[in-house]
Amino acid sequence: MQFPNMQVEFVDMFDGKKTKGTLAFNEYVEGNLAVQLYDDEGPYATLSVNVEGVELDDDEFVAKTYSENTGLVEQFIEQEQFVDTGKTVTVGYAAGQPILKVSNNFG
Numbered sequence: 001m002q003f004p005n006m007q008v009e010f011v012d013m014f015d016g017k018k019t020k021g022t023l024a025f026n027e028y029v030e031g032n033l034a035v036q037l038y039d040d041e042g043p044y045a046t047l048s049v050n051v052e053g054v055e056l057d058d059d060e061f062v063a064k065t066y067s068e069n070t071g072l073v074e075q076f077i078e079q080e081q082f083v084d085t086g087k088t089v090t091v092g093y094a095a096g097q098p099i100l101k102v103s104n105n106f107g
Helices: 072-078
Strands: 006-011 018-027 033-039 042-046 060-063 082-091 094-102
Touching (some): 072 082
Antiparallel strands (some): 033 042
């Protein structure tokens, strides 16, 4: 499934300022959905991780909510760009990484 880029606003996790950005959607080599956030300066954050052996629907991805992404993905859930499926997966030492779905309410 192809998704168009989405224009979004988010609170910059480094300076706390509201920032305009773009969510871009691609695919990992294995076909899972890859989600990248860009700001005016270029790539800002990778919001997804590819987890071998995890089967996902075409509109789902494993979110990276740890390290520099702490609090970032949650903003897009609150804004209804993503929907929490209630499913989680362990990524390395990071347990409970949510599997999210791209909302059909954007655009």
